[in-house]
Amino acid sequence: xxxxxxxxxxxxxxxxxxxxxxxxxxxxxxxxxxxxxxxxxxxxxxxxxxxxxxxxxxxxxxxxxxxxxxxxxxxxxxxxxxxxxxxxxxxxxxxxxxxxxxxxxxxxxxxxxxxxxxxxxxxxxxxxxxxxxxxxxxxxxxxxxxxxxxxxxxxxxxxxxxxxxxxxxxxxxxxxxxxxxxxxxxxxxxxxxxxxxxxxxxxxxxxxxxxxxxxxxxxxxxxxxxxxxxxxxxxxxxxxxxxxxxxx
Numbered sequence: 001x002x003x004x005x006x007x008x009x010x011x012x013x014x015x016x017x018x019x020x021x022x023x024x025x026x027x028x029x030x031x032x033x034x035x036x037x038x039x040x041x042x043x044x045x046x047x048x049x050x051x052x053x054x055x056x057x058x059x060x061x062x063x064x065x066x067x068x069x070x071x072x073x074x075x076x077x078x079x080x081x082x083x084x085x086x087x088x089x090x091x092x093x094x095x096x097x098x099x100x101x102x103x104x105x106x107x108x109x110x111x112x113x114x115x116x117x118x119x120x121x122x123x124x125x126x127x128x129x130x131x132x133x134x135x136x137x138x139x140x141x142x143x144x145x146x147x148x149x150x151x152x153x154x155x156x157x158x159x160x161x162x163x164x165x166x167x168x169x170x171x172x173x174x175x176x177x178x179x180x181x182x183x184x185x186x187x188x189x190x191x192x193x194x195x196x197x198x199x200x201x202x203x204x205x206x207x208x209x210x211x212x213x214x215x216x217x218x219x220x221x222x223x224x225x226x227x228x229x230x231x232x233x234x235x236x237x238x239x240x241x242x243x244x245x246x247x248x
Contacts (some may be wrong), residue, residue: 002077003030004058006051007038008024013050015040019068020075028075035153044156097228099157103128104143106152107136113149125158125166 004010007029014025015036022036029036038044053059058078067073106126110117111133117125119133135141153160 008045009051010053012045013052020072027237039209072115102155104147105150105154108147109149109151111137121166
């Protein structure tokens with residue numbers, strides 16, 4: 001299904017002016033449900049002015065009313081004859097000038113938390129080049145000491161759905177090659193909604209790591225040690241020996 005123009009600005013307008021659910025707005029604008037929730041909370045698209053889809057002839061007011069009455073109803077984009085025959089432009093992702101300085105932080109986050117992603121996938125998500133990714137992987141980047149890993153979704157460089165799709169694709173490729181995933185890598189493949197609902201697993205502090213099998217109890221097969229005699233600590237001679245020394 002085609003998406004509206006200025007999807008994020010349209011989502012801002014729908015959040016502010018309708019009672020549609022986050023899922024309805026996300027499905028219509030091509031955004032993740034959590035992104036729409038972030039817009040409602042003010043964490044995402046801060047400062048973005050809403051774009052009226054009714055005034056731009058992308059939606060009918062009756063369509064919005066129908067969707068508000070039924071939470072399962074999906075909004076339909078109004079047909080525009082002028083858009084027929086248009087194809088999505090292929091090529092590298094365009095990154096605004098204001099966000100290009102954030103790309104190294106996003107690359108470092110992807111390399112650190114999703115090492116299964118190929119360089120081509122990272123380049124497509126963030127809109128960068130393979131030499132830049134390689135320099136960050138090898139920690140030869142000129143500013144590597146000052147780069148902090150930041151989620152590219154939080155930086156607005158990609159969508160959560162795009163990141164999830166790339167991770168799923170990388171996991172399928174590794175499975176086809178016979179590479180077994182670790183528990184940490186498999187946990188990352190859980191959907192965002194499920195991961196937010198999961199309780200945190202208890203972790204052992206790093207200061208006592210490696211002492212899982214340590215126990216203060218004594219093994220059953222181990223024989224108890226003989227009780228210590230207080231005189232043995234002082235190496236006192238027997239009383240008979242003392243009497244013989246006195247007689248001499």
